[in-house]
Amino acid sequence: MSPSIGSLPPKYRVTVDPDRCMLCGRCVENCAYGAFRREGDRILTNSRVCTACHRCVAFCPRDAIDVVERPLDYRSHPVWTRGVREAIYNQARTGKIVLAGMGNALDYPMIFDRLVLDACQVTNPSIDPLREPMELRTYLGKKPQRLELARRGDGEVELLTELSPNLCLETPIMIGHMSYGAISLNAQLALAKGVTAAGTFMGTGEGGLPEPLRPYQDHMIVQVASGRFGVDIDYLERGAAIEIKIGQGAKPGIGGHLPGEKVDEAVSKTRMIPVGSDAISPAPHHDIYSIEDLAQLVRSLKEATEWKKPVFVKIAAVHNVAAIAAGIARSSADAVVVDGFRGGTGAAPRVFRDHVGIPVEAAVAAVDAKLRRQGIRNEVSVIASGGIRESTDVAKIIALGADAVYIGTAALVALGCRVCGNCYRGLCPWGIATQRQDLVDRIDPEAGGLQVSNLIHGWTLELMELMGAAGINSIESLRGNRDRLRGYMIDQALMDVLDVRSVGA
Amino acid sequence: MCGIIGVIDRSREPMDGTAIRRALSMMNERGSGEGAGYVVYGCYPEFRDYFALHVFFDNIHETKPRVDELLHQWGRVVHDEEIPTWDLPRLRKVHTPWRYFFRPDTRLMPRSTTPAEEIVTELVMRINTSVEGALVFSSGRNLGVFKAAGWPEEVADFYRIEEYEGHCWLAHNRYPTNTPGWWGGAHPFNLLDWSVVHNGEITSYGTNRRYIESFGYRCTMFTDTEVVAYLVDLLVRRHDLPEELAVTALAPPFWDEIDAMEDDRRRLHRALRLTYGSAMMNGPFAIVVANQESMVAFTDRSKLRPLVGAEHGDRLYVSSEEAAIRAMDPGITRVFMPRAGEPIVGRVVA
Ligand code: SF4
Ligand code: SF4
Numbered sequence: 078m079s080p081s082i083g084s085l086p087p088k089y090r091v092t093v094d095p096d097r098c099m100l101c102g103r104c105v106e107n108c109a110y111g112a113f114r115r116e117g118d119r120i121l122t123n124s125r126v127c128t129a130c131h132r133c134v135a136f137c138p139r140d141a142i143d144v145v146e147r148p149l150d151y152r153s154h155p156v157w158t159r160g161v162r163e164a165i166y167n168q169a170r171t172g173k174i175v176l177a178g179m180g181n182a183l184d185y186p187m188i189f190d191r192l193v194l195d196a197c198q199v200t201n202p203s204i205d206p207l208r209e210p211m212e213l214r215t216y217l218g219k220k221p222q223r224l225e226l227a228r229r230g231d232g233e234v235e236l237l238t239e240l241s242p243n244l245c246l247e248t249p250i251m252i253g254h255m256s257y258g259a260i261s262l263n264a265q266l267a268l269a270k271g272v273t274a275a276g277t278f279m280g281t282g283e284g285g286l287p288e289p290l291r292p293y294q295d296h297m298i299v300q301v302a303s304g305r306f307g308v309d310i311d312y313l314e315r316g317a318a319i320e321i322k323i324g325q326g327a328k329p330g331i332g333g334h335l336p337g338e339k340v341d342e343a344v345s346k347t348r349m350i351p352v353g354s355d356a357i358s359p360a361p362h363h364d365i366y367s368i369e370d371l372a373q374l375v376r377s378l379k380e381a382t383e384w385k386k387p388v389f390v391k392i393a394a395v396h397n398v399a400a401i402a403a404g405i406a407r408s409s410a411d412a413v414v415v416d417g418f419r420g421g422t423g424a425a426p427r428v429f430r431d432h433v434g435i436p437v438e439a440a441v442a443a444v445d446a447k448l449r450r451q452g453i454r455n456e457v458s459v460i461a462s463g464g465i466r467e468s469t470d471v472a473k474i475i476a477l478g479a480d481a482v483y484i485g486t487a488a489l490v491a492l493g494c495r496v497c498g499n500c501y502r503g504l505c506p507w508g509i510a511t512q513r514q515d516l517v518d519r520i521d522p523e524a525g526g527l528q529v530s531n532l533i534h535g536w537t538l539e540l541m542e543l544m545g546a547a548g549i550n551s552i553e554s555l556r557g558n559r560d561r562l563r564g565y566m567i568d569q570a571l572m573d574v575l576d577v578r579s580v581g582a
Numbered sequence: 583m584c585g586i587i588g589v590i591d592r593s594r595e596p597m598d599g600t601a602i603r604r605a606l607s608m609m610n611e612r613g614s615g616e617g618a619g620y621v622v623y624g625c626y627p628e629f630r631d632y633f634a635l636h637v638f639f640d641n642i643h644e645t646k647p648r649v650d651e652l653l654h655q656w657g658r659v660v661h662d663e664e665i666p667t668w669d670l671p672r673l674r675k676v677h678t679p680w681r682y683f684f685r686p687d688t689r690l691m692p693r694s695t696t697p698a699e700e701i702v703t704e705l706v707m708r709i710n711t712s713v714e715g716a717l718v719f720s721s722g723r724n725l726g727v728f729k730a731a732g733w734p735e736e737v738a739d740f741y742r743i744e745e746y747e748g749h750c751w752l753a754h755n756r757y758p759t760n761t762p763g764w765w766g767g768a769h770p771f772n773l774l775d776w777s778v779v780h781n782g783e784i785t786s787y788g789t790n791r792r793y794i795e796s797f798g799y800r801c802t803m804f805t806d807t808e809v810v811a812y813l814v815d816l817l818v819r820r821h822d823l824p825e826e827l828a829v830t831a832l833a834p835p836f837w838d839e840i841d842a843m844e845d846d847r848r849r850l851h852r853a854l855r856l857t858y859g860s861a862m863m864n865g866p867f868a869i870v871v872a873n874q875e876s877m878v879a880f881t882d883r884s885k886l887r888p889l890v891g892a893e894h895g896d897r898l899y900v901s902s903e904e905a906a907i908r909a910m911d912p913g914i915t916r917v918f919m920p921r922a923g924e925p926i927v928g929r930v931v932a
Contacts, residue, residue, distance in 0.1 A: 197785070200759050200783050201782065201783040201785060201866050201886075202866060202886060204884070210836045210838070210883075210884075212836060214837050220856045220857050220859075221853075221856075221857050222857075223821040223857065224821070224823070224854070226822075226823070226824075226827075228824075233846075234824060234850065235846070235850075236846075236850045238853060238857075240852075240853055240856060445792075449792055449793075449795070449796040450796065452796050452797070454793075454796060454860075455857070476788075548783070548785035548864065548866070549785050549786060549864045549865070550864060550884065551864060553786075553855070553860060553862050554785065554786030554789050554863070554865075555789070556789055557788065557789050557792045557793070557860065558785075558786060558787075558789040558792075559792070560788030560791075561785075561788060
C-alpha cells in the first residue's frame with residue numbers, strides 16, 4: 078500500500094457459504110497464504126492474499142467455497158488493461174522491474190489452435206493402433222548422413238559406421254528442466270518415477286542431482302547452465318545425457334535468480350553453494366561469447382564423459398533461432414532444444430515473459446527448414462518446448478519437424494498445479510514450487526509418479542490414434558510431414574514460414 | 583486402387599509388348615481409364631550408350647527450342663524425333679511426346695563420381711521446374727517410359743507398344759485420385775535408370791519429400807510416386823546400399839522384430855532406421871522398382887496392398903493380381919505371396 082495510490086482492487090474474492098460449511102477446518106489448514114481463519118462457528122476469509130490456487134476448493138468436502146476472479150474490475154478499456162495499469166502502480170511504488178510467474182500471459186493467437194491435422198478416408202485405410210503395431214520409439218542424437226558397409230565373403234553385409242550414442246525414448250514426450258530448488262524434492266521424485274515408468278526422460282534443471290533422485294538417473298538429463306551450479310564429474314557421469322542451457326523461452330537473454338531464502342541445507346548441498354546465498358545464473362555463460370566457444374564446451378563435456386553421452390543445447394526461440402540452431406548442429410552437439418516464448422518459469426520479468434521471443438511452432442518450422450536446406454538435419458535432433466499443452470500439440474510440432482518435446486507446466490498440472498502463477502513466492506500449496514516441508518509433504522511421490530506417467534501414457538495413446546487415423550504407423554513418418562497439416566485462418570506470411578497449406582487446399 | 587505388373591527375364595531374353603498389354607487390361611477393374619503406362623528396358627539397343635529423354639511438349643514451336651538449348655549447353659543430342667504414335671479416336675493427344683538421345687558432356691561436372699548421371703538429373707529437375715510446357719518423364723539409357731491418360735490398351739496402341747522389345751517391363755493401370763487425366767501423373771515414374779510403378783498412397787510423402795529435397799532432388803509431378811524413384815536413386819546409386827537393404831530402409835521391420843534379432847543384424851537394422859527414418863515410407867502401398875539389372879517389388883510393412891509373384895523359367899513376374907500374370911504367361915510354374923515388407927528381387931544373370 079502506498080499513501081497516495083492506495084490499495085489495488087483484490088484479484089479474487091473468496092467466500093464461504095455458511096449453510097454448506099461443516100467447519101472441518103481443512104481450508105484453514107490447506108491454505109498456505111492464510112486466506113481462511115475460524116472465528117467461533119464461522120470461517121472468515123481474507124481475499125487479498127488468495128492466489129486462486131484452488132487448494133481449498135479441491136479439499137473442501139462440502140463445496141462450500143467460491144473463488145471469483147476480478148470481483149471488482151477496473152473500468153474496462155481496450156488499451157489500458159488491468160495488467161498495464163497495475164504494472165504502472167506497482168512500479169510507481171517500487172521503482173523496480175515487475176516480476177511474473179508461469180508463461181507468456183498476453184493474448185497472442187495460438188498457432189497450434191490454427192493448425193488442423195489430417196485423417197484418411199477411402200483411398201488409404203486408417204490404422205487401428207489396438208490391432209496393428211504403432212511405433213513411437215524415438216532416438217535422440219546425431220545420426221549419420223549415410224552408412225558405410227562392407228560386403229563380407231559369406232554375402233552378409235557388415236556395418237562399418239559407428240553410431241553416436243542416442244537416447245532411446247519409448248514416446249516422444251519428455252519432461253523439461255525444472256530444478257531442485259525451483260520445485261520440491263517430492264515434485265522431482267514424482268516426475269522421475271513418472272518418466273521412468275513411461276520409458277522417457279526428464280531434465281534436472283540447474284540444481285544438481287539430489288541423492289534421492291539417483292535411482293532414476295538413467296532417465297535424467299543433467300543440466301549445465303551459466304551458474305554451473307551442482308556441476309562436477311560425478312554429476313555429469315550420472316546423467317543419461319547432458320544439456321547446456323543457453324537460454325530459456327520464458328526469459329530469453331537473461332539469467333536466473335534463486336533467492337537465498339530458498340537455499341536451505343539440502344538445496345545448498347546439491348547446488349554446491351553456501352546456505353542462504355542467492356544463486357545467480359548470469360545471462361550469458363561467461364566462457365561462451367560466440368558459437369566456437371559453445372562448440373568447445375560441448376566438446377569438453379563430451380571429452381569429460383568419454384564421448385558416451387549425448388549433449389543437448391537449449392536455446393530460447395528468438396528471431397534468429399534457425400541460424401543459431403544451424404551453428405549448434407555444426408558443433409558436436411546431439412540435439413538442439415528450441416524453447417518457445419510460452420515456456421513457463423518460476424519467475425521472470427513481466428516484460429520478458431510477455432514480449433521477448435517467438436512461438437515454438439514458428440521456431441521449429443524455421444529450424445527444421447534451415448537444417449534441411451543446409452543438408453544437416455541428421456546432425457542433430459530437434460526438441461521442442463514451451464507451451465506444449467496436449468497430445469495434439471505434440472503431433473503438430475512433430476509434423477512441423479521436431480523429434481520430441483519437453484513438457485513442463487503440463488507435468489506440474491498433473492501433480493495438481495493450478496497455474497496460479499505464484500511459484501516465485503515459495504509457498505505453493507500443492508507442494509510443487511516450495512521447499513517448506515509441510516507443503517512438500519503434500520505430494521506423495523508414488524501417487525504423483527502415477528499421475529505423471531498416466532498423463533504421458535494418455536497422450537501417447539492419443540498420439541497413436543492420431544497417427545493411425547492419418548495412416549501412419551511410425552513416428553518417423555510424421556516428423557516433418559507438413560503435408561498432413563493445414564492452416565486455418567493463418568496469414569500467408571506465417572503459412573510460408575510454417576510451409577503448410579490452407580484448409581481446403 | 584490401381585493395378586501393377588512387372589516382368590524381368592533373368593537371361594535378358596527380349597519380350598515384345600503384346601503380353602503385358604493383355605495382362606494390364608486384365609486389371610481394368612482396378613483402373614478408371616484415366617491413366618496407364620509402360621516402361622521397357624532394353625528397347626533402344628542402337629542408342630544404348632545415350633540417355634533416352636522422353637519429353638511431353640505442350641507446344642513444339644515455343645517450348646522445344648528452350649529444351650534443345652539446355653541440352654546443347656550440357657552435352658550432345660545424337661538423334662531426336664517425335665515418338666511414333668497412332669491416332670486413336672478415344673485418346674486425345676494433349677501433348678506431343680518427343681524423344682532425344684543425349685550424351686552429357688562429363689567435363690562440365692568435374693568433381694562428381696557419376697558426372698553423366700548428375701548432369702541428366704539436374705537437367706530433368708531444371709526442365710521440369712522451369713520450362714513451362716515441357717516435362718521429361720523418362721531419362722534412362724536404353725529404356726523408355728510410355729504413358730498417357732486412357733485405358734491400358736488405348737495407351738498401348740497409341741504408343742504402338744507391341745513394337746518394342748525388352749528384357750524387363752513394368753506397367754500400371756491407374757485409378758487416379760490426384761491429378762486425373764494429366765499425362766505426367768500416370769505411372770511409371772522414372773529417373774535415370776530407375777522406374778517405379780506404385781499402387782497405393784504414401785502417407786509419409788511430406789516427410790519423404792522434405793528429406794529427398796534436402797539432397798537436391800525436386801519433386802515436380804505432384805504425386806507421391808516420383809519420390810520413390812528419387813529415394814531409390816539416393817539410396818542405391820548415391821549411398822551405395824545393396825538393393826535389399828534399400829528396400830529395408832524404405833519399409834523397415836518393426837522395432838519389436840529388430841529388438842529380437844541377433845547382435846550384428848540388430849546393429850545393422852537399428853542403424854538403417856536411425857539413418858534413414860525420413861526415407862521410410864508409410865501408408866498402404868505395393869511398389870515395383872526396376873533398373874537394367876534388376877526388378878524389386880515390395881509392400882508396406884503391413885501389406886495393405888496386394889502383391890503376388892510368379893516364376894516361369896528365367897522369367898520372374900510380380901503383380902497386383904495372379905490373373906494378370908496368368909494372362910501374360912499361362913505356363914507359370916510357381917506362384918507365391920511375399921510377406922509384408924519382404925522384397926521380391928529378380929536380377930539378370932547374363
Ligand atoms: S474446507 Fe469447506 S467445509 Fe471445511 S471448513 Fe473450509 S469451507 Fe468449511
Ligand atoms: S506450481 Fe506455481 S503455479 Fe502451480 S500451483 Fe504451485 S505456485 Fe501455483
